[in-house]
Amino acid sequence: MKWLRERMPEKKILPHVRRLILSVICLFIWLPLLMMAGNSFLSKGEMLSRFGPVLNGGTGAVKVTLFPDFPTLSPFVELLLDSPGFFVMFWNSCLQTGAVLFGQMLVAVPAAWAFAMYSFPGKKLLFMGYIILMILPFQVLMTPDYFVLNQLHILDTHLAVILPGIFSTFPVFIMTQFFSSIPPSLLEAARLDGAGEGAVFFRIGIPMGFPGIMSAGILGFLESWNAIEAPMAFLKNRTLWPLSLYLPDITADKVSVAWVASVAAMAPPLFLFLAGQSFLEQGIMVSGIKE
CATH class of the missing domain: 1.10.3720.10 (MetI-like)
Incomplete structure (x- = not known):
């Protein structure tokens, strides 16, 4: 740790820390938008398999991913x-x-x-x-x-x-x-x-x-x-x-x-x-x- 501080003074470390924190915040902000864009290519079958417990009022876990397994343009049509x-x-x-x-x-x-x-x-x-x-x-x-x-x-x-x-x-x-x-x-x-x-x-x-x-x-x-x-x-x-x-x-x-x-x-x-x-x-x- 001492070696790291000597090689990277505090003035050089702080900008990298700020960029890392801002990058994590941006990721959390953009993640729902990316998920929304990816889910727009879901077919009805894959939609039910992932969000069925929520849509049908049942129990179970929701499968959340950024991209569909079998993308389709049918929702756009x-x-x-x-x-x-x-x-x-x-x-x-x-x-x-x-x-x-x-x-x-x-x-x-x-x-x-x-x-x-x-x-x-x-x-x-x-x-x-x-x-x-x-x-x-x-x-x-x-x-x-x-x-x-x-x-x-x-x-x-x-x-x-x-x-x-x-x-x-x-x-x-x-x-x-x-x-x-x-x-x-x-x-x-x-x-x-x-x-x-x-x-x-x-x-x-x-x-x-x-x-x-x-x-x-x-x-x-x-x-x-x-x-x-x-x-x-x-x-x-x-x-x-x-x-x-x-x-x-x-x-x-x-x-x-x-x-x-x-x-x-x-x-x-x-x-x-x-x-x-x-x-x-x-x-x-x-x-x-x-x-």
């Missing part, structure tokens, strides 16, 4: 060709999530710019209200949201999910931090050159705050795509349900389809997260900076 409800809910998720993100960009970007660049009476109090609304759980806001949507006569429509998502306060908080980091001298120089407030916003604010906008957009996509409580509370018509409500509705006799549907539901957020990981890192760093 059943989901993509014999499950029209899946495509309806997938389209609903795309429609609702896309509309929410588009609305958030129209509402949250100007609101964040106003909070970051202008001084007006009650600014701090109003921004504190945004933060309070951001940390409140959906269960607290569900009842007032339901009454407001009912008065607007848009319950059981796509707007019942889209409208509350558009006015989410979290994107405003994220983008305000990015806009606040823009050097004031740069904005003053643009104004001295004759640029109006609109030109400053579109030509300086949006380009320099683009990482924050992308970060808020990615987080907003993940929240809307995986939403469960709001669609369950505001949508009674099953044809309007998003994909997040499709998986709980799958019966035990189609559990092989559930694995494939899980992979299909996970693919868009996973690709988006990997593509925008750098923006998310910048968003976490900037949102953690205290003035």
